[in-house]
Each structure stands twice: as C-alpha cells, then as structure tokens.
Amino acid sequence: MRLPTLTTLLTTLLLVLLLPSVIALDITPTTTSSQHNSIATFNFTITGNESTISQVTLSPFIAANGDNFTVTPTINFPAPNGSAVQGSISFNIENPSQPQYNATLNVSADNTTSLFTLTLNILQNKDFSLQATDGEAALHKTTNNVVSHEKVKLTIINTGSQPLEQVRIDNVELNNGQQKINITPSEDNFSLNPGENKTVSFDATLAGISRGIYSGVAKVIADGFEKQATLRLTVRDATISLEVLNTVLPSSERNVTINHTLQLHNNGDFDLTGVSIDLPQGVTLLSATPTAILKGETVNVSIQAVIPLDQDSGEKRLADIQISSNEGTTTATLYSNAVSKLKVNNIKLKLLDYVASTVSQDGGEFGKEANPGDTFSITVDVENDFSDSDDVDYAIEDIEINVVFEEAGEDGDDIEGDSDRFDLSAQEKKTVPIDMDEDRIDWHVREGTHLITVTVQGEDENSAIHTTTFTAKVVVKRDPNEDIRITAYDVSPTTLTCGEDLTIEVEGRNIGSRSDKNVRLVVSNLNLGIAEDLKFEMGDYASEECDAIDNPDEGCREFLFRKTFTIPTDIASKTYPILIKTYHDHSVESDQKTVPINIQCDEVTDETSQSTNEDSNENSKTQNTATANQETSNNGGAQETLFNKEQGSTDNTIAVQNNLAPKKISFEVLPPSEPTQIIKKQSLEESDLYLPVLILLTLIVVGGIISATTALRK
Structure with missing residues (x-):
C-alpha cells in the first residue's frame, strides 16, 4: 500500500484548518401541549458539534386560521459543545381559541442560522368561574314598603377552551335564620363561548320581610359541570339624606363679597320634592332654587357671601344653611377662609x-x-x-x-x-x-x-x-461610630482653702452607633494631686442603661464617676483648672470640659508660694530631662498622662496640653496604672557652680602634681 506523502498530509491539514467548521445543530422534541391560562414549556435535547450560540429568538404563534398570539419567553438554550445538553423555552398563554399553533425558533451560532418549527397543542377543556355581587333593599320605616332594591347578581365566565352549550341556574333560597326569601334568576338557560361572560340578576319578593342580612348558595350547572357561589341580600331601613358639598369659601380678605357654588347631593333612598333653601343675613342666593332633587342627583347652587371685618382667620364658621323638602330638612355649615395678617x-x-x-x-x-x-x-x-x-x-x-x-x-x-x-x-x-x-x-x-x-x-x-x-x-444625624460625650459634670466647691475636700462628679454616655472596648475618662490637675485615668468598655447608644465604670465588661451606654480629693496644704493661692476628658479607641479625644477652681491658702506666705511655684517648675524640668519625647503644659497643673508603648517604656510620660479641639495621637496608648508626679532634687551637675568648682579642683590637682614632681627631683 502506498503511503501518503508528507506534502499530501500537510495539504490536508491546511485545508482542515482553513475551511469553516460544519455545524450540525438539532433539537428534539419540537412539540408540546398545554392547558388554557397556564405556562407552556418546551423541554428539548440540543445536539450538534461544538459551537457558540449568539442569539435565540421565537416568532409569534400562528394557527391555521390566522389566529395568533405573541409571547415573552424564558429561554434556556446552552451550546451543545459536541455533546447533548438539555434546554427549555417557557411562556404564559391565556385563552387561545384554536387547538394548534406553530412558531419559528431562530438559533444563530457561529455565523450560521438554524430554523426550527415548534408546535403547541392546546388541550381542549370546559371550565367556568363565578363572581357574586351582593344586593341591598331599603324599606320605609313606617309602611315597610320597598323604597329601593339593588338586586343580587351573579356573573358566569367561560374560562375553558370550548363553548358551554347549556348553562342552568337554579332558584336560590336566602335566609337570615328567622325568615326566608326566594330569589329567581332572570336567565337560567344560555350558552357561553370561550372567554365570554354573562351577568344574571335575581328577582325577589320582599313583602313582609324583616330587616337583616340574608344569604344562600347558588348552583350553576354547565354541560354537566357544577359550581357554587354564596349570594347575600341586606334589608335595611330607607334613609333620607342630603349632603351639602363644597362648603368652604375661597381664601379672601375681610370686608369683601365672595361668589361661590354649593353642591347638593341626594345620597338617600328617596327623591326629594318641594325643596327650599333658607340663608342667613350676609349670604344671598344667586341661582334659582331647585324644585326637586332626585335620588343620586347632584344640583349646583350659586350663593354670595360677605366676609365681616371681625372674622377670624382660617376655616371658620360663617353661617348655617338650611335645605328643606317634603321628605325632611338638612342643615349645613358654611365656612369662611379669611387670611391671617x-x-x-x-x-x-x-x-x-x-x-x-x-x-x-x-x-x-x-x-x-x-x-x-x-x-x-x-x-x-x-x-x-x-x-x-x-x-x-x-x-x-x-x-x-x-x-x-x-x-x-x-x-x-x-x-x-x-x-x-x-x-x-x-x-x-x-x-x-x-x-x-x-x-x-x-x-x-x-x-x-x-x-x-x-x-x-x-x-x-x-x-x-x-x-x-x-x-x-x-x-x-447620629455618629455612625462611637461618640463618648460628657453629659453632666460638677466640681464643688469651686472656692476653697488648702486642706479642704474637693468633690468631682462626671456623667457621660456613648451617643454613637458603635460600641468601644477602649474608652477612657481622664480627670486631672497634677499640682493638686488629681490624676485619674480610667479605662472601660461601653456599648452603643441603644445598649443597656447601666454604669460602665462599675460594670466595665457589660457594654453599658453610660458611666458615672464620683471621687473626693483633699487639696494639698503647701500650694500657692490661685485659680487651678480641673481638666475632664473622654477618649475612644484608647487615645482619640471625644469630649472635654474645663472647670476652674479658686484656692485661697491664707496660712501660706508669699515666700512659701514662690518656693512652691519654683519647685513646680523644677519638677517639670526634671521630668523633661529624665523622660524622652516628653511635652509639658502647666496650665495650673492641669495635665493628662499617657504612656508611649512604641518606645518600649512604661515610665515615659507625655503631658498633653488642655486643648478644646479633638486631638488624635498617632501611636498606640496604654493607660497608666497610677499617674505619679516625680519630684527630684537638683544635682551638682545641674547647678550653676558646677563649672567653677570643676576648674578649681583641676587647678588644685595640677598644682599638687607639679609640687610632687619638684619634690622628687630634689
């Protein structure tokens, strides 16, 4: 056998690569059946070579006689990819009149279009539905004669696909538990085509019946199918009613004349005859009085009214209008609408x-x-x-x-x-x-x-x-994050002497929408020995109403701080600020208050006061020398102590100035266990005498060495 040459193989491969692929797309089955007023679905298997589906459309369904309907389909048409896959097309149908319809399914894949004919068979059935309308009868109060009667009605609707040839309705017996009323349909033998309906009213003999609600069951039989509906008739006293509409005059100034139209609507059970209209002083009838107002009728009446100078503003009573008839009298109120000045x-x-x-x-x-x-x-x-x-x-x-x-x-x-x-x-x-x-x-x-x-x-x-x-x-608007506010505070007394007690009370709450496990309350004035730094957890604004300081792990929304401090006996007489601050997230300031207190220490002399101030200043210098990256703001000693965790020290302190604007600190902060004011005595190295003493000692040592050397040489 002669083998193909290399050239032949290459040529064949090239042709395969260059020629477009052949698409063999098919779907089965293409026929389905469905009932009226239901969802029709085509479930089919899609087969063919590997391809890419770009578009699937469905034409209107058309019957042999030309009857047609358009649908909005839900299409699930996956690409076959060389193997069989399952697809579907579904849509809603209502009341088609023909037994069979065809539509064209258009499938575009890889620039090639495939057309398929879908056949929809409509299952033939007979069906109908019923809709009842209640009736009402009005009897004269004294004679019991029927003044008005709205009949009970029943509507029959052919919801099937075939005509109903013989529709029969039996007589219905209504009762209220004590009396019975027989009602008879106006028609009881008729036909209905698919989609057609007919409303049948029921005649009733109402002589001698009492007031009440009567009900019964109507049976409808159509071509052997039976359905039932409940019918009701309400029997009540007849009413005489005239409603006066549009009784508010338009907005106006005072001491002016307004033309206006009233509407008289008879919504009772009787025609009104011998009508007359009685108007008070200041209101004039411009149109003729109607002689009668029939049941259900609305009559327009034109009037003219004067708005007096003393009329209150807004919709206020202006006059009463009386409309009389042979059947009764109605009184309505006319309202003015004078402007407010x-x-x-x-x-x-x-x-x-x-x-x-x-x-x-x-x-x-x-x-x-x-x-x-x-x-x-x-x-x-x-x-x-x-x-x-x-x-x-x-x-x-x-x-x-x-x-x-x-x-x-x-x-x-x-x-x-x-x-x-x-x-x-x-x-x-x-x-x-x-x-x-x-x-x-x-x-x-x-x-x-x-x-x-x-x-x-x-x-x-x-x-x-x-x-x-x-x-x-x-x-x-509420803060979407935590928002720790000082809601109340009291420092008392605000004027006191050395050695007296000072009580500080602070209330606060989280009014934000987020809880915080790292809330801090700082109350401080280091010169007075006040250095409170409390850390606790708080819930959001909707959390439990409890004290977060006493219950630090329960997520309370409020806190209460109260503590008494004793004023030192060796401080200067002046005003000292008490600083109160709240923080969230360790170090982000939320709120602050400053309360000045006046301390008078009569027993402290001016020399002692000066010495105390100097000691306080030296104390600040000592802390600055001993602590890296420390800032101090005296403000009468109102300081807040924080600890810098990033520098790896639990002794380094940072004194933050009393600033009303919220201030964020970039490093992580941990609260001190007990803020302490450090007092350190001045060393010789820090004294102004250090350099002279050092020079003198150097000269003495040098002199001693020279003397010793001279003595040795001798």
Missing part, C-alpha cells in the same frame, strides 16, 4: 455655638444637621402684614408665639416653648426669642427628620383673631 418671615435655629441656620419658606429644611445632645435656641421673625394706609392700618395686639420641636425630647416627647406677648403696628417686624422648656435635643432622639412647628396668634383692632402656622424641618 400675621406673617412669619423666617425661623432661626442655633445649634451649640454654630451660626444660626435659617428657614424662610414654610416647610423648608435647615441647612445645618443636628446631633443628639446638641443645645439649641430658636428665634422667629414676625411681621404685621396689614397695609399702613389709613383705612386698614390695624395694629395686632397680644401676639404670642408657640413652638413645638416634635419628638426631640426625652422618650420621644415634644419640646415646647413660647414667647412673651407683644404688639405690632401695621408693617412692623420683630425678631422674637422663644423660651423652650428644654434647650437640649435628647441624647436618645430618633434619627431622621423632625418638624419645628411655629404658631403665631394675635387679635386686631376689629377683634378678629389672626393665626399663622409655619413649619421647618430639622435633620438629626
């Missing part, structure tokens, strides 16, 4: 020591966000909006402002406040401070938007009350 120009909200934020439009939002625990103050700018012309230059007197800061107080209560009473002449303006019951937003306030509602009220010279309401939005 008290104008709120703006509200100012001042938080902490920040510049006040202003809202000048009703419903506006303050630009500055509030935080839990913020102190605040509110002022309101008010104006008398009466013109200063001679005929309407009315003053408004006894003006009072009421303010409600919603849900900003303890336990979510409102914080309320008011102003002193004052007067405003026409066009006069005034900025009024508000005396609030509380001046601090509660620590546990709800996060989000809170409303401040301002109500201003006063009386003009015509005895008209003017009321204006103005609202502003405040956004309260």
Whole structure:
C-alpha cells in the first residue's frame, strides 16, 4: 500500500484548518401541549458539534386560521459543545381559541442560522368561574314598603377552551335564620363561548320581610359541570339624606363679597320634592332654587357671601344653611377662609455655638444637621402684614408665639416653648426669642427628620383673631461610630482653702452607633494631686442603661464617676483648672470640659508660694530631662498622662496640653496604672557652680602634681 506523502498530509491539514467548521445543530422534541391560562414549556435535547450560540429568538404563534398570539419567553438554550445538553423555552398563554399553533425558533451560532418549527397543542377543556355581587333593599320605616332594591347578581365566565352549550341556574333560597326569601334568576338557560361572560340578576319578593342580612348558595350547572357561589341580600331601613358639598369659601380678605357654588347631593333612598333653601343675613342666593332633587342627583347652587371685618382667620364658621323638602330638612355649615395678617418671615435655629441656620419658606429644611445632645435656641421673625394706609392700618395686639420641636425630647416627647406677648403696628417686624422648656435635643432622639412647628396668634383692632402656622424641618444625624460625650459634670466647691475636700462628679454616655472596648475618662490637675485615668468598655447608644465604670465588661451606654480629693496644704493661692476628658479607641479625644477652681491658702506666705511655684517648675524640668519625647503644659497643673508603648517604656510620660479641639495621637496608648508626679532634687551637675568648682579642683590637682614632681627631683 502506498503511503501518503508528507506534502499530501500537510495539504490536508491546511485545508482542515482553513475551511469553516460544519455545524450540525438539532433539537428534539419540537412539540408540546398545554392547558388554557397556564405556562407552556418546551423541554428539548440540543445536539450538534461544538459551537457558540449568539442569539435565540421565537416568532409569534400562528394557527391555521390566522389566529395568533405573541409571547415573552424564558429561554434556556446552552451550546451543545459536541455533546447533548438539555434546554427549555417557557411562556404564559391565556385563552387561545384554536387547538394548534406553530412558531419559528431562530438559533444563530457561529455565523450560521438554524430554523426550527415548534408546535403547541392546546388541550381542549370546559371550565367556568363565578363572581357574586351582593344586593341591598331599603324599606320605609313606617309602611315597610320597598323604597329601593339593588338586586343580587351573579356573573358566569367561560374560562375553558370550548363553548358551554347549556348553562342552568337554579332558584336560590336566602335566609337570615328567622325568615326566608326566594330569589329567581332572570336567565337560567344560555350558552357561553370561550372567554365570554354573562351577568344574571335575581328577582325577589320582599313583602313582609324583616330587616337583616340574608344569604344562600347558588348552583350553576354547565354541560354537566357544577359550581357554587354564596349570594347575600341586606334589608335595611330607607334613609333620607342630603349632603351639602363644597362648603368652604375661597381664601379672601375681610370686608369683601365672595361668589361661590354649593353642591347638593341626594345620597338617600328617596327623591326629594318641594325643596327650599333658607340663608342667613350676609349670604344671598344667586341661582334659582331647585324644585326637586332626585335620588343620586347632584344640583349646583350659586350663593354670595360677605366676609365681616371681625372674622377670624382660617376655616371658620360663617353661617348655617338650611335645605328643606317634603321628605325632611338638612342643615349645613358654611365656612369662611379669611387670611391671617400675621406673617412669619423666617425661623432661626442655633445649634451649640454654630451660626444660626435659617428657614424662610414654610416647610423648608435647615441647612445645618443636628446631633443628639446638641443645645439649641430658636428665634422667629414676625411681621404685621396689614397695609399702613389709613383705612386698614390695624395694629395686632397680644401676639404670642408657640413652638413645638416634635419628638426631640426625652422618650420621644415634644419640646415646647413660647414667647412673651407683644404688639405690632401695621408693617412692623420683630425678631422674637422663644423660651423652650428644654434647650437640649435628647441624647436618645430618633434619627431622621423632625418638624419645628411655629404658631403665631394675635387679635386686631376689629377683634378678629389672626393665626399663622409655619413649619421647618430639622435633620438629626447620629455618629455612625462611637461618640463618648460628657453629659453632666460638677466640681464643688469651686472656692476653697488648702486642706479642704474637693468633690468631682462626671456623667457621660456613648451617643454613637458603635460600641468601644477602649474608652477612657481622664480627670486631672497634677499640682493638686488629681490624676485619674480610667479605662472601660461601653456599648452603643441603644445598649443597656447601666454604669460602665462599675460594670466595665457589660457594654453599658453610660458611666458615672464620683471621687473626693483633699487639696494639698503647701500650694500657692490661685485659680487651678480641673481638666475632664473622654477618649475612644484608647487615645482619640471625644469630649472635654474645663472647670476652674479658686484656692485661697491664707496660712501660706508669699515666700512659701514662690518656693512652691519654683519647685513646680523644677519638677517639670526634671521630668523633661529624665523622660524622652516628653511635652509639658502647666496650665495650673492641669495635665493628662499617657504612656508611649512604641518606645518600649512604661515610665515615659507625655503631658498633653488642655486643648478644646479633638486631638488624635498617632501611636498606640496604654493607660497608666497610677499617674505619679516625680519630684527630684537638683544635682551638682545641674547647678550653676558646677563649672567653677570643676576648674578649681583641676587647678588644685595640677598644682599638687607639679609640687610632687619638684619634690622628687630634689
């Protein structure tokens, strides 16, 4: 046998590589069946060479008679990759009228398109559903005659794929436990095509029945299939009812005439005849009075009303209108809507020591966000909006402002406040401070938007009350991290003498959204021997309400520190600051307070005081010499002692200055077990006499050596 040459093999390989691959894609089966109002699914096996599927689309389904419907399919069509894989196409169908439909499946793969015909068979079935509508009958109170009757109704819907040739409805017996009512369908033998429906009403004989709710079961039989539905009829007393609509006049000034349209709606069970309208003084009927108002009818009536000078602002009662008929009488109230001449120009909200934020439009939002625990103050700018012309230059007197800061107080209560009473002449303006019951937003306030509602009220010279309401939005935001705040503190007494006791009390809480295992409280003034540095764990703002210092491992949200110190007897008479600070994450400052105390030590002389100050200064110098990287701020001895772990020493101290701004320290800090003020006597090397003494001793030694050498030579 002759073997192929190398050239032939190479040529064949090249042709295989260069010629496009042949795609043999196939799916089976391509036929499925489905019921009406269901999900149809084609589950098939996909076979073929390895390929890449780029697009799969499905055409509308079309029946032989041209009836068609479009679907939104869910397509799962994986590439065969040389082996058989499972795919599917599913979609919802509703009420197709034909037994069979075809669609084209278009599959694009590797620039080649394959077309497949999918056949959908609709399973033929008969089915229907029922929908009942309750009825109602109204009887005259005295004669018991039927005044109105809304019949019970039943709707039959053909939900199958085949016509219903014979639909039958039996008579229905309704009862209320004591009496029975027989009701008869208006039709009881009819047909329905697929998708078609028919509503059948039931006639009833209501003579002599009593009031109540009657119910019974209706049976519907269609081509041998039976279904049931519950029917109800309510029998009640007939009512006479006339509703007067659109009774509020449009907003207006005072001492003007307003034209307006009222609507009279008969929503009772009787037609109203012999209608008459009785209007009070100041209100005139412009249109003709209707002679009758039929059941369910609405009649428009035009009136004219005068707004008096003493009419209060807002929707206030102006007059009563009486509409009479042969069947009964209805009285309605007409309301005026006189404008208020008290104008709120703006509200100012001042938080902490920040510049006040202003809202000048009703419903506006303050630009500055509030935080839990913020102190605040509110002022309101008010104006008398009466013109200063001679005929309407009315003053408004006894003006009072009421303010409600919603849900900003303890336990979510409102914080309320008011102003002193004052007067405003026409066009006069005034900025009024508000005396609030509380001046601090509660620590546990709800996060989000809170409303401040301002109500201003006063009386003009015509005895008209003017009321204006103005609202502003405040956004309260809580720190998403830990936020350790000093919520209360007391240092007492603040004036005392040497040797007396000083009591320091500090309360705080975490108002942030995150707990912290490394909270610190520092209370210090080293000159007074006060050096407290406590470390403990705190939970977030929603944690348990307990003392974190007494329970350091329970994640309490609050802490309480209280301790008494004795003032030294050998210190100078002056003012000493007590520094109180809180930290989170070991060394990140959260809050601080400084309380000055005045110490008078009459028994200490000026010389002793000077000596004490010199000793204190020398003490600072000694600590600076003995400790690497140490900074000291005296401030009357208000120091805070930290330990630098990175330098590997537990004795090196850092005195941090009393600074109100939060200050972060880049190295990790551990609290001291007991901060100690180091007092060290001055050595000879640090004395100003050191150098002269050293020179003198050197001369004596040199002189001695010379003398000894001379003596030896002799």
